[in-house]
Amino acid sequence: MAYLRAFGSWLPERIVTNEELAPQLGCTPEWILEMSGIRERRYAAADESVATLGLRAAEKCLSNAGIAASDIGFILVASGSSERFCPGPASEIAAKLGLTATPALDIPVASAGSLIGLALASQLAQQYGRMLVIGAEVMSRRVSLTPEGKNTAILFGDGAGACLVDANEGQLRIADSLLSTDGSSAEILAVENGQLRMEGQSVILQAARKLPRAISDLLARNSVAAESVEKFLLHQANLNLITRIAASLKAPAEKFFTNIDRYGNTSAASMLIAADEYFSVNPAHTGPIVFSAFGAGINWGALLAVPV
Amino acid sequence: MEDRERILKVLNAVSGKDLAPSDDESLFTSGLLDSFALADFVSGLEDEFGVRIPDSDLSARKFDTIQKVKEYLAAKR
Secondary structure, three states: OOEEEEEEEEOOOEEEEHHHHHHHHOOOHHHHHHHHOOOEEEEOOOOOOHHHHHHHHHHHHHHHHOOOHHHOOEEEEEOOOOOOOOOOHHHHHHHHOOOOOOOEEEEOOOOOHHHHHHHHHHHHHHHHOEEEEEEEEEHHHOOOOOHHHHHHHOOEOEEEEEEEEEOOOOOEEEEEEEEEEOHHHHHHEEEEOOEEEEOHHHHHHHHHHHHHHHHHHHHHHOOOOHHHOOEEEEOOOOHHHHHHHHHHOOOOHHHEOOOHHHHOEOHHHHHHHHHHHHHHHOOOOOOOEEEEEEEOOOEEEEEEEEEO | OOHHHHHHHHHHHHHOOOOOOOOOOOOOOOOOOOHHHHHHHHHHHHHHHOOOOOHHHOOHHHOOOHHHHHHHHHHHO
C-alpha cells in the first residue's frame, strides 16, 4: 500500500506576462493566449536553480505533512531542465535538506517525470517508508526568447512541486498506475545542448491520442467511470490540449483542474503544483483522483488515487 | 469519389472552412489545420478511409499536405 500524504509547491516571484513576452517573440499577447491559454508564467531569478526551487517545494511539502527531512526514506527528483546532467539535482536537494545517507535519485524526464516518480514511489514505499517525489524545472533557460523560438517560448515557465508518498498514511491511496514509453518518437521533444527542441504539432497529435487512451485503460481496469472521478490533475501542457482530452473522455471540462493560465507549462513540476493548489482548497475527497502526464521520451501514463 | 475529394471532405469538416488548397500547399499555413485540428483530421481520415493510423505514424509531417496524405493512404492499402 502507498498513500498520497501531502503536497507542496514553490513558484519564483518574478511574473512574466504575455504583454512583456510578446515583443521579444514578435507576436501579440492575444496570440499567446489563444494558442496556449497562458496569461503569465514565472521565471526563476539568476540565483535560483532547479535544485533551489525543488528544495523550497520539498520544505513546504514536509511542513504540510508535519514531518522532518530525516523522516524521509527516499527522494526522487524529476526534471528535464537541470543545470547539470550528472549528478543531477536529487543529491543536491538531499544535501540541502541535511540528508547525507538517504538515497536520492534523478528522473531526467521533462513533463512526465513527476508522474513516473509517483508511480515508482508507490512501489518503493513498502521498502523505504516515506518517499519524497519532487518535480522542479527552470525551463525559461531552455527556450529561445526570439521570434524563431516563439512557438516554444510562449509555453514554458519555472516552478517546483513535491509530494510525500507514505507507506502507512494519507488522504488518498494509490490504487494503480500505468506508465508507457515509445522511443520511436523521441525526436519530437528533446532537450539537447541546453535548448528545448519541440515539434509542437506532433507532440499535440501524440498526446491527444495517447493520454485519453491511457486514462481510459486505467479507469476501465479499475472499474471506475470517468463521471465518478472527483478531479483530473493533468500535466499543464496547454489549455487547448486539456480541453481536448476532456472531450475525448466525454468528461466535463470542469473536472479538469487548470492553473496553466498563471504558471504556463512548468514541465515535470506542473502536475505536482496543480495537485498542491487543488488539495490545499479541497482537503476532503468525494471520489477518485486521476493524475496523468505526457512528455519527453516519449513517456506518458496515468495514476489512480482513491479516497481512504 | 477521388481520394483528394474525400480528404478535402474530412479537412473541411474538421476546419469548418470551405477551402481547396493545392496538393502541395501546407495545410497549416493555409489556415485549414492547427495543432489541435490535426488530431481530428487524422481521426477523420481513419473513419473516411477505413484505415487505422498507428501511433508510430503520428507525425505532423506526414499529414501536412494533401499530397502527403494521399501517398500515406495509398501505402496503407
